Amino acid sequence: MTHAGGATRIGITALGMVSALGRGAATSCAAARAGLTAASELTVMDFRTQALFGSETLDGPPAVFGHVVKDVAEGFAGPGKALVLGAAALQDLMRRKALSHRELLRTGLVVNLSDAAVQDADARSSRAFGVHEPVPSATWRARTALVAQRLADMTELPIPGELQAVRHAGNAGLSLAIETALAMIREGRADRCLVGGIDSRVEPGFIKAAARLRLLRTNENPVGLIPGEGAAFFLIEPIDPRRVAIDPAGAPLAFLESVASAGDLAGLLSEAAPSGAALARAVAGALSASGAAERSIQAWLMGDLNGTERRAMEWGRALMRLRGETDVGGLPCWFPAESFGDTGAASAAMALCMAVRAFERGYAPAPRCVIWMSSEGGAKGAVVLHGGSG
Known part of the structure; x- marks a missing residue:
């Protein structure tokens, strides 16, 4: 992390x-x-x-x-x-x-x-x-x-x-x-x-x-x-x-608070059902590094659900693991695949753009955004963003 x-x-x-x-x-x-x-x-x-x-x-x-x-x-x-x-x-x-x-x-x-x-x-x-x-x-x-x-x-x-x-x-x-x-x-x-x-x-x-x-x-x-x-x-x-105090026009659109990565040797395409453990580690690691890992956090989620059963199963099981420490189950969720389709390696970067624009334009549902990501090959990751005025 x-x-x-x-x-x-x-x-x-x-x-x-x-x-x-x-x-x-x-x-x-x-x-x-x-x-x-x-x-x-x-x-x-x-x-x-x-x-x-x-x-x-x-x-x-x-x-x-x-x-x-x-x-x-x-x-x-x-x-x-x-x-x-x-x-x-x-x-x-x-x-x-x-x-x-x-x-x-x-x-x-x-x-x-x-x-x-x-x-x-x-x-x-x-x-x-x-x-x-x-x-x-x-x-x-x-x-x-x-x-x-x-x-x-x-x-x-x-x-x-x-x-x-x-x-x-x-x-x-x-x-x-x-x-x-x-x-x-x-x-x-x-x-x-x-x-x-x-x-x-x-x-x-x-x-x-x-x-x-x-x-x-x-x-x-x-x-x-x-x-x-x-x-x-x-x-x-x-x-x-x-510099920002002198020139407010130079203020960032958002802040990158933390990033975390994890790996699942089995991956999403193995015969074994996904456990969600690696994805939960990535999300928990990013939240911990950002200082936002309190029980109730003000944030919304953006993630990699694309309509396939195994991704839904993985995320559901990751949520169960996360709820022991952080109550993320009731947070608002956005899924970019609903708008852009499954864009694979571009999906998380596109999600980040959506989150930053939400901060920039004032329609973000919370002061933080947690973007979680899961590759078929086994890589997992999470990023925590904060609005530019934070």
């Missing part, structure tokens, strides 16, 4: 985002708050001829729906799509807070990507690869190892290579990305960091794997996820209260 502030508080000073609901953080979050959704029938492959997605009924052939970022990433796939989505989110952030060339030379860039755990599990169960063939996640890591550098090049950000990092940890990888960024700042290597997540779950490889593992929502499997895609970035930096 990490207390984000230490002697100096860490503020979130800018946001950037692209989603199926908008080309920027402000538009996307406003649309989500209004309850809008943009799910549409996917056309990335022919679902009609594959029994995997259901059988034809009186209503016609089977169809799969998802949340697609239209006119931005259409026509791209794999690492190319990740780059296009990530560049759009970074450009949105830089329009809001431009950094000088000199500032960018002291700025870190940490990117979280998919862990490809769903594709790995599908490959193992279907014996789709030979003994000497690498698992999908290994191939994905190799193809995206230089994503941070290529993003910096595409967006013309002169961020030094030694201040770039890529994490492949899925939904919960944002907690690891934040810890990496905080280490850069504390060690004096960077003055600030751009942190974010990118993912697309509307590509054929993921959709087929999710369908075979009974994770995808179809007409014949109503308990499943609706795939989505998107990217979100935010800027974190130490806040000098003396």
Whole structure:
């Protein structure tokens, strides 16, 4: 667990985002708050001829729906799509807070990507690869190892290579990305960091794997996820209260109070039912590090429920474990997947943007927000935010 502030508080000073609901953080979050959704029938492959997605009924052939970022990433796939989505989110952030060339030379860039755990599990169960063939996640890591550098090049950000990092940890990888960024700042290597997540779950490889593992929502499997895609970035930096007192316009949008990570060796795709223990440890660790672990806390929750049974089971069991120390069961809950679909490695960064915009615009239901995250591969994490005036 990490207390984000230490002697100096860490503020979130800018946001950037692209989603199926908008080309920027402000538009996307406003649309989500209004309850809008943009799910549409996917056309990335022919679902009609594959029994995997259901059988034809009186209503016609089977169809799969998802949340697609239209006119931005259409026509791209794999690492190319990740780059296009990530560049759009970074450009949105830089329009809001431009950094000088000199500032960018002291700025870190940490990117979280998919862990490809769903594709790995599908490959193992279907014996789709030979003994000497690498698992999908290994191939994905190799193809995206230089994503941070290529993003910096595409967006013309002169961020030094030694201040770039890529994490492949899925939904919960944002907690690891934040810890990496905080280490850069504390060690004096960077003055600030751009942190974010990118993912697309509307590509054929993921959709087929999710369908075979009974994770995808179809007409014949109503308990499943609706795939989505998107990217979100935010800027974190130490806040000098003396400067803010002189120039209130320099106040942060929110404060990053704490972050915690944990791991579950079994993961969400194993035969064993999820215990929720690792997720509970992450949430409890973040609350403890933030100083908000009292029995009754003023906060609201944002988390990774996406319609699948195992995630719901994991969160329910985590709540039972947490209630022994902190009463979080009755807190308001927001689930970004309702608005954006399941966006995987981008989900927690998008949730953070939603929380910060709620603070910024004055409709946050509590002074703190606890964002919990759970990766299919076993990584768990939690982040505690506080409103910018706190």
